[in-house]
Amino acid sequence: MALAVLLAVSPAAPAPDNVLTTYAKDTWKSMVAMVDPATGLPADKIEGTLDPATRAKVTSPTNIATYLWSTVAARDTGIISKREAEQRVVKVLQNVRKLERHEPTGQFFNWYDPHTLALVTTWPDSGDPVAPFASSVDNGWLGAALLMIRSAVPSVARDADRLVRSMDFSSYYDPQGAAAQGTGLLRGGFWPVKPAGCSVESDYNDSGTTVYSTCHHYGAMTETRITSYVGIALGQIPRAHYFGMLRTHPNDNCDFGWAEQRAEGSWQTFEGVRVFEGTYGYKGMRLVPTWGGSMFEALMVPQLVPEDVWGAKSWGRNHPVYVKAQKTHGLDDAKYGYWGFSPSNNPAGGYREYGVDALGMDTDGYTSDQERTSVDYGYGDCRPAKPEPTAYGDGVVTPHASFLALRYAEKDALDNLAKIKKDFDSYGPGGFYDAVAVQSKTVAQQYLALDQGMIMIALGNRLTHDKLRGYFASRDVERALKPVLSQETWEVRP
Incomplete structure (x- = not known):
């Protein structure tokens, strides 16, 4: 009888959908607060009070992309009406077309004033000069959002399609970037004017205009793959380029002895490209790492691209194990009591990359605590291993990492957030x-x-059964990407 009374008066736990809907409604309030009413473009950030006076005075192509898909998510989850969503998207596209671009390539620069639309050449807070720079990954996120908008908002489909096709992603594609694999890689971006530091003169899209590209390429299978997907989908980058990116470094000599650990794997050939299908080990698991070891690098892309469906034996295997490894690190290894590590604002001030060092290819990868506690498993005879940490310090978790993990470990993610x-x-x-x-x-x-x-x-994907991914995965995009992603089988182990 006592048990019956207890059950009668104890409130039932909220249904997951109700909790997620509340999270979505509140998160949307922050997106709305960041929007400049004059232009409809979002600021880079805002203080937690949501006071409009605290909006950042800069925005970027990535910020604009996140606002576009957030608007669609708000519409599809019933937070705003179809009419309001359309008005917001129309206003964004109208003003994005007014932004100054690098005309020979159609690429947007990194920073704009969201109120005036002017190109930022002086940093608002410090007065420091800002050299205009076109980032391949920032333009990749905007390109991906525009591909999604084509299907999500039919009234602007033609405008979104015209805009994304005016962006030439071949301007980042160095055909010699992965010469050993027989294919090219993307540069990190370019400056229209020669910068003070390292740069490479280039004209990859044969526009007749020299730009000054970054000295580094994007060679790993990290968040920058979104630009590869967009370029391949638009027919601007060869699809074989996908196989030129590293899963891990090959383990056959000490040339890659700087890497986080020596991978296990074998060589395979896809579309004439030799690929080392390697994995890293962590606490009994085997997985394909990211560059730094963060949730953003691993799991932001599949919020738009159904790579775990199209690449069921590669990404479909890897994503759940990556989540499990992040959880294992936070709860069992570092013993923080919480998990979810990804670049975010630093609670001590500024911005910092956080991640799980062991899940990144870079020896000096992203760490999970303020003390930058790291691991070094060595690299065979090339570099001796160091003892593992006996303790971790002030761990930093970011909620967005748990939301990215919803698809692969919903209960664990919701429990962590609660x-x-x-x-x-x-x-x-x-x-x-x-x-x-x-x-x-x-x-x-x-x-x-x-x-x-x-x-x-x-949240939009979870609450609408992946409608947002479906908008990106239009027939033409699927035809371009699915045959590429479906070819590999990664030896991933939970």
Whole structure:
């Protein structure tokens, strides 16, 4: 009888969909607060109070992309009407067309004033000069959002299609970038005017205009693959380029002895390109790493691209194990009591890359605590291993990482978020604040357009049965990408 009474008076736990819908409604408030009413473009970030006076005075192609797909997510989850969503998207596209671009390539620069639309050449806070730079990954996110908008908002389909096709992603494609694999790689971006540091003169799209590309390429299978997907989908980059990117470095000599660990794997050939199908080990698991070891690098792309469906034996195997490894690190290895590590605002001030060092290819990869506690497993006879850490410090978790993990470990992700919300002053008028240092209980009480946009698209997909991914995966995009992604089988182990 006592048990019956207890059950009668105890409130039922909220249904997951109700919880997720509440999160979506609150997160959307932060996106709306970041929008400049004059132009409809979002700021880069805003303080946790959502006071319009605290909006950043800059925006980027990535910020604009996150706002576009967040608007669609808000519409499809019933937070806003179809009419409001269309009005917001129309206003964005009208003003994006007014932004100054690098005309020979159609690429957007990194920073604009969201109120005036002017190109930022002086940083608002410090007065430091800003050299205009076209980033391949920032333009990749905007290109991906425009491909999605074509299907999501039929009234602007033609405008979105025309705009994305005016962006020439071949301007980043160096055909000699992966000469050993027989294919090219993407440069990180370019400056129209020669910068003070390292640069390479280039004219990859044969426009007759010299630009000054970054000295580095994007060679790993990290978040930058979104630009590869967009370029391949538009027919601007050869599809074989996908196989030129590293899964891991080959393990046959000490040339790659700087890498985080020596991979296990074998050589395979796809479309004439030799690919080393390698994996890293972590706590009994085997997985394909990212560059730094963060959730953003691994799981932002599949919020738009159904790579775990099209690449069921590669990405479809890897993504769940990556989530499990992040969880294992936070709960069992570092013993923070929480998990989810990804670049975010630093609770101590500024911005920092956070991740799980062991899950990244870079020896000096992203770390999960403020003390930058790292691992070094060595590299065979090339580099001796160091003892593993006996303890970790002030771990920093960011809620957007748990939202990215929803697809692969929903209960664990929801439990983690509920615990973060209960144990810290981590939730405000616009949803979860950006990051929490769990030992010091310090909270970064800001909202970033990128991080809130990741939350919105993850929630939008979950609550609408992947409608947002479906918008990106139109027939022409599927025809271009699915045959590429479907070829590999990665020896991933949970």
